[in-house]
Amino acid sequence: MAKKIGIALVIVVLLLVVGIWQRHRILVPLATSGERILPSEEASLPANGKSVGQDAYFYVVQLDERTFAVAEPYSWPKNVNYLIAGTNRALLLDAGVGFYDIRPIVEQLTDLPVTFIPSHLHYDHTGQGNYERIALVDLPHLRERATGGMFKPSWGEHLGVAEGLEPTAWKIDEWVQPGSEIDLGDRQLTLIYTPGHTDNSISLLDNANNMMFTGDFMSAGNISAYYPGASMGDYLQSAQKIIRATADNPDIALRGAHAGDDGQLPVKSRADIEILRDQLVRIKNGELDGTGFYPRIYAIKEDVVMQAEPRWLQNWSATYPNDEE
Ligand SMILES: [Zn+2]
Numbered sequence: 001m002a003k004k005i006g007i008a009l010v011i012v013v014l015l016l017v018v019g020i021w022q023r024h025r026i027l028v029p030l031a032t033s034g035e036r037i038l039p040s041e042e043a044s045l046p047a048n049g050k051s052v053g054q055d056a057y058f059y060v061v062q063l064d065e066r067t068f069a070v071a072e073p074y075s076w077p078k079n080v081n082y083l084i085a086g087t088n089r090a091l092l093l094d095a096g097v098g099f100y101d102i103r104p105i106v107e108q109l110t111d112l113p114v115t116f117i118p119s120h121l122h123y124d125h126t127g128q129g130n131y132e133r134i135a136l137v138d139l140p141h142l143r144e145r146a147t148g149g150m151f152k153p154s155w156g157e158h159l160g161v162a163e164g165l166e167p168t169a170w171k172i173d174e175w176v177q178p179g180s181e182i183d184l185g186d187r188q189l190t191l192i193y194t195p196g197h198t199d200n201s202i203s204l205l206d207n208a209n210n211m212m213f214t215g216d217f218m219s220a221g222n223i224s225a226y227y228p229g230a231s232m233g234d235y236l237q238s239a240q241k242i243i244r245a246t247a248d249n250p251d252i253a254l255r256g257a258h259a260g261d262d263g264q265l266p267v268k269s270r271a272d273i274e275i276l277r278d279q280l281v282r283i284k285n286g287e288l289d290g291t292g293f294y295p296r297i298y299a300i301k302e303d304v305v306m307q308a309e310p311r312w313l314q315n316w317s318a319t320y321p322n323d324e325e
Contacts, residue, residue: 020313036163093119094119123159136151220261230308232308237318254273
């Protein structure tokens with residue numbers, strides 16, 4: 001009898017360990033239907049733009065002469081993609097969910113050759129990978145998986161399973177070193193590796209024009225740090241990095257990749273990142289507690305919450321601990 005109870009206990013413990021270890025594999029499909037989420041018919045539209053494309057699905061706001069936000073106000077994540085042009089070439093930072101093709105919209109906005117670069121590999125930023133030219137951040141843990149110039153996001157990097165999408169393999173034309181400059185012709189962007197939301201997240205800093213594109217690092221009201229590859233240690237390291245990189249631009253506009261409930265384009269300030277850094281330190285030291293179990297919700301400031309793992313599952317080590325560019 002005692003032996004049977006012992007075996008049963010071992011099995012329960014093993015199931016628990018495997019369940020916790022594989023929690024994302026279990027929770028993402030459980031929390032989602034795996035069916036495509038259809039665009040909503042109603043949306044709050046950002047100010048000062050115009051609806052374009054098939055079904056008027058996209059909404060373009062011109063930010064300055066050479067910078068456009070290409071928003072998807074009818075998609076559930078309310079994605080905001082950016083077309084950033086110089087005089088020789090342009091970058092498309094993020095390409096949306098991909099159920100609608102963003103390329104015809106981009107072609108209407110510029111005649112320059114356009115390279116797609118994802119702020120990170122989540123499916124709602126990568127379109128479906130159908131681009132002529134693709135650039136990717138040159139990180140050892142990504143580069144080592146590329147074979148013959150082809151790279152395929154993993155299940156957990158992509159998360160398309162949430163809407164029935166499989167990651168596809170991409171041909172990478174450019175591997176961009178963290179900290180290096182991308183020359184668009186009369187316009188330089190610095191690629192800054194800013195992991196936290198994922199371990200492949202980047203930001204693009206346009207120093208001269210006082211703007212930075214920060215992907216999902218901090219968009220409107222919600223910071224998500226509990227999906228596969230997310231790390232609290234990375235978040236803290238990246239917050240410090242953004243603060244350092246923007247030391248000369250105290251008024252810089254930090255443009256994120258998802259609109260909030262009001263539908264307006266997400267813009268955060270350098271001061272917001274300083275608050276995030278301070279709150280992360282407090283979470284790390286056990287001075288700021290959250291609510292709920294999974295995800296655990298931390299109030300970062302009055303209009304921003306962070307969704308994280310429960311404290312005992314939080315990862316406070318950085319993916320690249322010595323990366324202090
Ligand atoms: Zn994301």
